[in-house]
Amino acid sequence: MSLAITERLARGRRPRSGGVIAASAVLVVLALAAVVPRLFTGIDPLETEIANALAAPSLAHPFGTDQSGRDVFSRVVYGAQHSLFIGFAATILALVAGLIVGTISGLAPRAIDTVLSRIIDVLMAFPEFLLALLLIAILGPGESSIVVAIAAASMPVYARVTRVQVLVVRRSGYVRAARIIGVPPLVSVLRHVVPNTLGPLLVMATIGFGTAIASAAGLSFLGLGTTPPEPEWGLILSEGRNFLGTAWWIAVFPGLAVTATVIATTVVGRRLLARRAGRTS
Amino acid sequence: MRSAEKWHGARWLRWLRWLCWLLGRLGGVLVVIWGAATLGFIALKFIPGDPVEVMLGVQAQVSDEVKAAIREDWGLNEPVLVQYFEYLGRLLTGDLGQSYQLRQPVAEVIAQQLPSTVQLTTLALVFALVLAAASALLARGRRAGRAVSVLELVVVSSPAFWTGLVLIAVFAFGLGWFPVAETNTPRSLVLPALALSLPVAGIVSQILRQGLDAAERQPFATSVRARGATPTRLLARHTLRHAATDSLTISGYLVGSLLGGAVLIETVFARPGLGRATLRAIIDRDLPVVLGIIVLAAATFAIITLLVDILYRVVDPRLRTREDGS
Numbered sequence: 142m143s144l145a146i147t148e149r150l151a152r153g154r155r156p157r158s159g160g161v162i163a164a165s166a167v168l169v170v171l172a173l174a175a176v177v178p179r180l181f182t183g184i185d186p187l188e189t190e191i192a193n194a195l196a197a198p199s200l201a202h203p204f205g206t207d208q209s210g211r212d213v214f215s216r217v218v219y220g221a222q223h224s225l226f227i228g229f230a231a232t233i234l235a236l237v238a239g240l241i242v243g244t245i246s247g248l249a250p251r252a253i254d255t256v257l258s259r260i261i262d263v264l265m266a267f268p269e270f271l272l273a274l275l276l277i278a279i280l281g282p283g284e285s286s287i288v289v290a291i292a293a294a295s296m297p298v299y300a301r302v303t304r305v306q307v308l309v310v311r312r313s314g315y316v317r318a319a320r321i322i323g324v325p326p327l328v329s330v331l332r333h334v335v336p337n338t339l340g341p342l343l344v345m346a347t348i349g350f351g352t353a354i355a356s357a358a359g360l361s362f363l364g365l366g367t368t369p370p371e372p373e374w375g376l377i378l379s380e381g382r383n384f385l386g387t388a389w390w391i392a393v394f395p396g397l398a399v400t401a402t403v404i405a406t407t408v409v410g411r412r413l414l415a416r417r418a419g420r421t422s
Numbered sequence: 423m424r425s426a427e428k429w430h431g432a433r434w435l436r437w438l439r440w441l442c443w444l445l446g447r448l449g450g451v452l453v454v455i456w457g458a459a460t461l462g463f464i465a466l467k468f469i470p471g472d473p474v475e476v477m478l479g480v481q482a483q484v485s486d487e488v489k490a491a492i493r494e495d496w497g498l499n500e501p502v503l504v505q506y507f508e509y510l511g512r513l514l515t516g517d518l519g520q521s522y523q524l525r526q527p528v529a530e531v532i533a534q535q536l537p538s539t540v541q542l543t544t545l546a547l548v549f550a551l552v553l554a555a556a557s558a559l560l561a562r563g564r565r566a567g568r569a570v571s572v573l574e575l576v577v578v579s580s581p582a583f584w585t586g587l588v589l590i591a592v593f594a595f596g597l598g599w600f601p602v603a604e605t606n607t608p609r610s611l612v613l614p615a616l617a618l619s620l621p622v623a624g625i626v627s628q629i630l631r632q633g634l635d636a637a638e639r640q641p642f643a644t645s646v647r648a649r650g651a652t653p654t655r656l657l658a659r660h661t662l663r664h665a666a667t668d669s670l671t672i673s674g675y676l677v678g679s680l681l682g683g684a685v686l687i688e689t690v691f692a693r694p695g696l697g698r699a700t701l702r703a704i705i706d707r708d709l710p711v712v713l714g715i716i717v718l719a720a721a722t723f724a725i726i727t728l729l730v731d732i733l734y735r736v737v738d739p740r741l742r743t744r745e746d747g748s
């Protein structure tokens with residue numbers, strides 16, 4: 142789902158606190174799985190056991206086993222590392238790039254602002270997933286390409302929000318006051334303008350994190366990202382595609398993990414947005 | 423008589439204004455296409471590696487003379503700026519260049535794959551609109567609204583390609599209602615279109631319900647009710663029209679997301695189409711095809727945005743008067 146749309150949809154809906162607590166819990170569990178996967182499973186995600194291939198979910202293997210007898214639960218748990226890393230890195234990169242481009246666009250003379258804004262318009266005319274795909278055509282497949290491609294594809298949204306925010310902040314009383322008392326322009330930008338644009342950007346990044354993970358899963362599913370046999374949610378899904386008739390569990394559970402992550406980040410992001418809206422109005 | 427003439431003149435003027443606006447917007451469409459073509463051209467020039475090597479493949483044993491001849495043939499010896507203007511010139515005549523890998527014009531490659539993708543996305547759009555309208559109109563109560571909003575969240579958050587896999591597992595393998603491996607029958611179109619439509623349906627449904635709720639709180643809704651109109655009439659004649667304009671705004675985005683999703687859905691269902699052609703071109707590094715698809719995509723979005731803006735003025739009279747009043 143596109144970040145621009147999510148952001149728009151999130152306005153004016155305040156999720157109930159029960160949902161927000163559950164969503165936060167999901168995110169904490171995911172973070173734990175990414176940092177210390179051993180906490181959840183003792184089975185090695187790469188360990189094959191051919192005799193027990195394509196076994197249905199059971200007590201020993203709660204998510205069943207795949208075509209080489211690897212434990213799907215363990216692969217999903219260890220997959221959190223890859224997926225969360227890609228999502229996190231891409232979001233941070235997009236945030237920083239968008240902040241820089243947006244700040245320049247908001248402060249620069251009109252001509253530069255117009256050129257930058259038009260470029261952002263052209264980039265935003267593309268759906269994010271297609272844009273990321275085209276960037277991978279240029280960068281070549283691989284995990285780091287995925288990070289850069291997703292970041293670049295979602296950067297325009299961050300840049301646009303930053304620009305609008307900068308235009309508001311630069312006209313505000315405190316920035317004018319800073320200029321009058323002789324604060325150098327660069328210091329004023331770094332100390333007053335940028336920190337005051339960060340709030341809405343961070344809220345967007347919360348939602349963008351989930352979107353980035355879903356995009357990364359899609360790109361890996363197409364075979365453009367993480368290389369096998371490493372566990373990554375999109376990659377496990379694409380392996381499971383060949384066994385849908387006999388072993389649905391290989392494809393179903395990693396997808397559930399992606400969906401749960403996206404739902405959790407959306408709910409938390411909506412809550413943060415609602416709080417901001419409440420404070421400013 | 424005089425006033426009628428005056429009114430006539432005003433209408434004429436209004437048409438002229440509208441025409442100017444339309445021409446300006448058409449110019450904007452051209453600028454977006456040019457921008458996309460230029461950005462794509464620049465990006466592809468930055469790609470590491472020699473296009474001739476890419477064309478021949480890694481294993482090819484070809485002498486340097488032959489390589490030089492190929493280079494000459496494809497005009498790769500010209501200065502970059504000359505190549506750029508030649509490219510733009512060919513673009514103006516509708517020539518998108520030759521595919522490196524498939525040895526046929528890019529326009530032909532796209533034309534072959536387009537019908538299948540258009541079928542898929544059109545049916546998905548119909549599904550999405552029907553599902554969204556149904557959920558927005560049926561879930562009017564407070565409790566039903568809550569349930570539907572949870573459903574929307576789940577549907578919007580599920581990656582379409584995963585939904586597709588689940589649909590295959592349940593309806594093709596499990597229940598056997600739909601074919602597993604066919605790609606060219608009407609029945610085989612249902613599951614992919616459904617998978618593609620669900621996230622879009624979730625988004626449209628949310629926007630439609632928000633719009634309906636907002637419209638019902640407006641003074642005009644109260645006045646319509648006060649006139650004694652039934653809730654159905656209020657919905658059909660007044661509030662739905664208001665809510666629909668909101669949904670129109672995002673339709674450009676929706677078509678874009680359908681095309682992006684088609685890449686994944688066509689792979690999941692092993693269907694031919696533009697999405698898979700894109701993927702193959704990216705994996706083979708068939709750059710002319712990639713560039714052609716970029717230009718096509720940009721043109722599609724720019725034109726859809728323009729159509730939406732035109733439709734907007736038809737649906738929402740306030741925009742017309744605001745424009746005329748200025």
